[in-house]
Amino acid sequence: MTFKISPTVQLSIGLVLLTISILLVAQAIGLTPGINSNERLYARQKLAETIALQATIALKRNDRFFLPTMFNQIVEQTPSIRSLALRRSDTTVAYQTALHAKLWTLSSGSSSTPEEFRIPIVLDGVNQANLEITFTPLGSDNNELLGIPRFIWFIIFICTSGFLTFSIYLRRTLKHLDPSSVVPARVRNALNTMAEGVLILDKRTQVILANDAFVSRFERPETKLIGRNASKLGLSLENNSLHLPWELAQRSGQKQVKVRMRASLKGESAIFNVNSVPILDEKNRFQGTINSFDDITEIEAKTSMLQDMLTNLVDKQKYIEIKNQELHHLATRDPLTDCYNRRSLFERLEQHFKSKNTLHQEFCVIMLDIDHFKRINDTFGHNVGDVVIKGVCHLVWQQLGKHDMIARFGGEEFCVLLPECTTQRAQHLAEKCRSMIAGNPIDNIEVTASFGISTLAFGAQTPNEIILQADQALYASKNAGRNRCTLWSQALVKEDAVKSLARAD
Template sequence: MIETLLVFWRSRPLKLTLSIILLTMSVLFAAEFFDLRGEQRHGLREAHKMVAESLAVQMSTLASVSDLKGLQLSASALVERNPDVMAVSLTSNTGSILAEYGDLTQLKKISTGSTLNNMNVPIFNGNQTWAHLQIAFLQINTLAIKLRFFGFMLAGCFLLYVLFLRKALVQLDPSQVVPSRVNSAFNMFNEGVVILDDKLRILLINDSAAQTIGKPTEKLLGHLLDEWPWQQPDDWQPPWTTTLRSGLKLSDQALRLRLDNGETRVLVASCSTVGQEQDGVRGVLVTLDDMTAIEQKNDDLAKTLRELRSSQASITQKNRELEALATQDPLTGLANRRALMTSLEHEFAKALRVPAPLSCIMVDIDHFKSINDNHGHGVGDEIICAVANTLIAECREYDTVGRYGGEEFVIVLPGLSSDEAMDVAERIRRRVSLLSKNPAIPVKSLSASFGVHSVKSNTSSIMQLLEQTDEALYSAKRTGRDRVVCYSDDLANPDTGINDTVVHTESHHNASRVIELEAMVQQRSRDLEILREYDSLTGIPKRALFMQRIETEVQRAKRLKLNIGTMSLEIRDLNRIITTFGHKASDKLIIEFVSRLQDGLRSSDMVSEITDDHSMSLITTNEYGVLLSDLDDSAQAMPVITRLRRLLSKPFEIDGQKLYLGVNIGVSLYPQGGSDATELMDSACQARSEAALKPDKVSHCFASASLERVSREYISLEADLYEAYESRQFEV
C-alpha cells in the first residue's frame, strides 16, 4: 500500500496537477498585490461617510438656529472645495428644498440607505428628523474594475500555463524531446520506424510509417499499433507484442495492411526491445518496410511470364501448324511436294559428295479416276490414305515418303541401290494389292504401278532423276500396270523390250487389263451422258452433280462420324463488270476467278482432286459451290477460308487494268448447318447473304453463330502468322 502511494506521489499526473494549482495561486497573489479586485472601495466608502456625517452635524447646528443662508454656504463650500463631491441637496420633511448646489443631475432620489457614490444622511432637530442631506460623489466604475481583474487573471494564467505546458508536455509528447536535426534524420529513413511504450502505444513515429497508413503523425501518437487495420487471422499475435513479452528480436515478419480506400499494402516488420526494465523505461522499436511495390512488380512479372509462356506456347503451336502447312500433306500426313523436293535435294547432294547410293521410287494408284467415278471422292481419299500408310510401313524411318500430287507418291531411299529399291517397290506392290481385301475399302481390286531409278554417274540433277523415274512409271502403266519397272536407257526407245526391267504378277495382269478396259468403256459412256452437266466456260460441274456429291458425302460422314463443309460464293457487282468491260473480258475474269479458287483449294489440300467431278460447281449464273470433305473438326475449314480470302483479295487483270473483286462467301458445316445436301446449301446461301452486309471487300460468314465468333479470331491470327511466314519473320 505504501509503495503504491509512493508511486502515485511520484506520478506525472500528480506533479502536473500540483504545478497548475501553484501557478493559479501565484496569479491570484499578484492580483491582490496590485489591488486589481478593487479593495480600496471600502476606504473610499468610509471617507464618504465621514464627509457626509461631518456636513450633517454642521447643517444640524445651522438648522437649529434657522440659519438658512449658512446652510446654503456650507453646501456650496463643500462642492467647491472637495473635487470628489459633485452635488449637495438639503430637503425638508415636507419636501421643500432648503439648500442645493452643484450638478444636481448627479443626485439620485434615495429615500433610505446610501451607495458608494450617493449618500443619504438624515438631519435631526432634537430627536426628530428635520431634513435629509443628499451628497453625490464622483462616480467609480465597478464594472471596469471587474473586467480588469478578469482580464489580468486570464492573461496571467494563459501566459504562465503556456510556458509551463511547453515544458511539461515534453513528458507527454516524447517527440518534442528529440532535437530537430535528430528528428529530421529520423524522418529520412525510407522504411517506417515506430517506437512503442510498455503499453504498446505509439511514442514516436516517422513520416514514412505515417504515410504507410495514410494518416498524419499527430493523430497516431498515443494510439495502439494494434489498432491499425491489419489483415491477419483472429488468433494472430502481433510481433511487437511477442517482442515486448519475451524480449526476443523478430525480423522479416510478413504483414498485410488494408487501408480505408480499399488498397492493400504488404509490409515486412522487424521488432526489438529498447530501454532497460530496471530503469522503468522499456518499449519496442518496430520497423515497417513497405514491400507493396515490389510485390506488385513480382505479381506483374509472374503474370508477364505466364503470358509469355502462353504466347510462346501459342507461337510454338502456330509454328507447328505453319510447318505442317508448309511441309505436310493434310490428307495423308506425308511430306508434301515442297518438303519432298527439299529432302531429295539434300540427299542428292549428299550422294554426290560422299559418294553413296540413292534411289527413287515413284508410285501411282492404278485406275484411280474410275474409283472416284464409281465410288465417290470420299472412297478415293480413303484409298489414298491406305496406300500412304502402306508406304510408310514398308519404308525405313529415315526414308522420305511424299505425296507428289493426286494419287502419285515418291519415295526417296538413301543408301539403296537399284536392285534394293526394286525389292522395296515389289514388297509395297504386293501389300497394296492386298488392301482390297480390307472391308473398309469398298473396291474389288486395287493395284499400283511403280517406277524405280537410282542416281548414276551421269545424273546431273534431281529433276533428271525424277523425270527418268517417271519414265519408268509410265512404262509400268503402259505395259499393263500393277508392276515395277526400273529405268534403263532402253526406255527412251518405245520399241525396245523391257522384260528385264519388269517385275509383275501374271495372276493379276490379265484381270487388271480387263478391269482397265471395262473402266474405259464405262468412263466414255459416263462422259457422254453427263457432258451436258458441266459448265462450258469453266469446265466445272453444275448444280445437279454437285448436289449428288454433297448427298453422298453426307451419308459417308454420318457413317464415319466426320464433318463436311459446303461453301457458297458470289462475285459482287458482276453485272456492272459485264456492262463496263463486256462479255468477253468478263468471261476471262470468271475463268481466272475459278482457276484461282481451284488453286487456293488445291494448295490447302483440304479437298483432294479439286479438278475432278463434284468438288466445285457452278450453282447459278453467279453462284459457285465448293465441297470440303473429311474434316476432322470445324476448325479445319478455317485455313481454307483464310487462303481463299487472301487469294481473292489480290487484284485481277482485265483488259490490262487491275480490278479488285468483291466476293461474298457463305460457309455451312455438317451437322450444324443441316442434315442433307439441300439444307447445307440453303444455310450456306443464307450465310453468304449475311456476308454481303459486311464492309470487307472479300467477306465471309459461317451459318453457325458460334463458329462465326470463333472464326474471326482464328482466321485473323492465321492470316497474321501466314503473312509473317511469307515475309520470313518466322523460320520453320
C-alpha cells in the first residue's frame, strides 16, 4: 500500500517551507528586530579596540593635537558612541569630549558594561592610561537603516520576497500538476510506436512527455520524468561542447543532429545519438524541443571491437615488417663485422652496371687485405684475429661517406665501393685508410693492410671485371712489399695470372 500526498498538502508544505526560508534570510541580513544583541556587542568591542589602538599610536608619537581631533570626529560620525575620554593612570583626564563627565558613571574598580567601556592603554609594558567610551543603549543602535526603522524594512522585505517566491513557486507548481496533458493522445500514441527514445521538453527544458522506448531504456516511470529538467537525467556530452543539444536548438533555432551523449544505465555506459529539433508556434515563437535518442551502444561496441582487430592487425604488420627488416639485415650483412656481405656487394654492382648512365658516372672500387693475417691467427688465436678484422673494418668505415659502401669480400679481405668518386679521391681515401690502420694498433697488435684501386675509367664492363682490376692492383701492393696502395694499370695484366690470384701472407 502506497501513501499518496494530495496536491493541497504538497502546496501547503511548500508555502510553509518558503515562509521559514524568508524569515531565515531576513535574520541573516539583520532585518529581524531584537535578535542581534550579541552581534552588536561584539561589534562594539571591535570598534573600541580599534579606537584604543589609534590612541596608543598617538601617545607613542606624543601627538597631543591628534587625539582631540580624532575623538571629536569619532563621536560626530558614529551614532552609537556618545562620548570618549583618555584618563591617565593617576585618574586625571588627559582629554575628553563634551558631556563625557556627565555620561560616565563607572567607578575606577568597576568592569565595563555594554554601554560603558574601559580599555587600558599600555606603553612599554606599563599601563599609562585608560580609554573610556560611552555608547547608546544596546537596543537603540542600528535600529534604523537609511533613516527608516528596521521593523519597517522587515515588513517590506517579507512582503516583497514573499510575493516573488510564492509567485514563482505557484507558477511552477500549477504548470507541473499535469504537464503531459498538453500533448494530444494521438501524438503520444504515435511517439510510442517509435523504436527510438523520445523526450518532449518545454522552453525551460523540462520534460512534458517521454515515450515508451525512452522509459524502457532508462528504466524510470514517466511520472518521475515529467517536470524534471533534462539536464538532470544523467546524460553527459562526449565532446567539449558547453551546451546540451536542446539548449543549442533553443539558442540557435536550428536542429541539432547526431550529438553523442552518454548515460549510465544498469551500471553500464550507454551511448546515444541525440537529435534535437525546436518546436515553434504559429507566431514562430519557441515553445520547446522534441528530442530523439538513438541507442548506438551495441554498434559502438562492435565498432570498438573492429577497431581493436584493426589495431592488432596493424601491430602484427609492423612486427612482420620489423622481422623482415631483421631478416634482410641478416641476409645482407656480415655477422662478424656488421658491414655488407659479398652478396650485397655484387647486387649493388649489378644495379650500377645495369643503369643507363653507368658509363657517364665516376665509380671506383678499392680492394684491401690485412697483411700477414695468417701469422696473427697462428700467434694470437682466431678470437684475436676476429677482433683485428672488426677493428680494420671499423677504421675504414669511419673514413667513408654516407653513399659509400664497404663489404667483407672473404676472410680478411674487404671491398669498398665509391659511387661518383674520382680516381684522385679514391687514391687519397685508400692512403688515408692505410695510414689509419698502420698508425692505430688493434688490441695492442700492430696491423697493416694492402690496397688496390680501380675505376670505371679503365674500361671495365662488368662487376667481375672491375673487381678483378682492383684485385690485381691489391696483389701488386702485396708483391711490392705490402702496406701500400696501388692503382690498377694495363701493365699489371701482363704479370703472371697465377701470382695475381694468389693469397700469399
